[in-house]
Amino acid sequence: MRKIIHVDMDCFFAAVEMRDHPEWRDIPLAIGGSASRRGVIATCNYPARAYGIRSAMASHQALQRCPQLLLIPGNMAEYKAVSQQIREIFHRYTELVEPLSLDEAYLDVSDSPWFGGSATLIAEDIRRAINDELQLTASAGVAPNKFLAKIASEENKPDGLFVLPPAAVADFVRQLPLAKLPGVGRKTAEKLSALGLEHCSQLLEIGEAELARRFGKFGRLLWQRGQGIDEREVQTERVRKSVGVETTLVTDIHQPEQGVQVLLRLWPELIRRLAGRAIKGMCIKLKFEDFTQTTLSRRCELPQQALAERLCVEAWERARGRGVRLVGVSVELCHEEQERQDGGEQLGFDW
Incomplete structure (x- = not known):
């Protein structure tokens, strides 16, 4: 344990x-x-x-x-x-410390x-x-695994400590709201609520197979987390899986051609950060005036500006008349090119 x-x-x-x-x-x-x-x-x-x-x-x-x-x-x-x-x-x-960002970390003190x-x-x-x-x-x-320890650290904030011993895990998880689970954002919580699922105890009723059918791989993860299961070890180094750059615009833009022009300004910085590493995919990100966002990705072996432009135009169709306030582009690194990184750095963070 x-x-x-x-x-x-x-x-x-x-x-x-x-x-x-x-x-x-x-x-x-x-x-x-x-x-x-x-x-x-x-x-x-x-x-x-x-x-x-x-x-x-x-x-x-x-x-x-x-x-x-x-x-x-x-x-x-x-x-x-x-x-x-x-x-x-x-x-x-x-020595088993896994930084998640500048202000949080997991420690294995077993x-x-x-x-x-x-x-x-x-x-x-x-x-x-x-x-x-x-x-x-x-x-x-304090808890028997990373998932539960992260949930526990929120229980007595600020300046607090919450200890979840193994004997208390089952009761604690059963009453845990699904919206508190890492990875369950507002939209996912709404989908779960539409199915009548509000707490982890209800995941047992719907079953792993049905969760997987409705939510894919994330459904199987929900099934595990709903029972307090998390086998992940504390990793002393984190792996950067992608490199990207984005910018928040001073004023909203409304035409895909404008988005492409922003993308072209970001492109040289993306190539500089990529530094010749091999990739396996590219992704365009748009954030709309109502702060919702969308992403569109494609597999590719090289950073292709023309492909990025096409993805930007395709993603723009989802705007449905809304202005766009942020444009971003990123690439997914190949496994052999994924680099070890300090958990505190965030590429493309634009104040």
């Missing part, structure tokens, strides 16, 4: 800013792009969340909800430096000698060390 800890920093970017600027601690604060340049919110503090502001919200919408919101561009170099300090703390307890092997006491001490040494707070979940 594994002992997995998921550590998630509380409103990380905003927390670093509040630590460094105490006068911002009790006011609504968000890190993100300028409203005048169609920016989005990367993260915000809890006073801002009280106004309904959240990550990925358009900056202009956030300012409408909270006119007194302090919106700053942030300092990514500082956040990365602090993230490295946090990882150094993790590695005091175990064989850790600290505190007599108690994952609960290790998690408490990690949170103490982060607070004492960096003046930041972290929430943590």
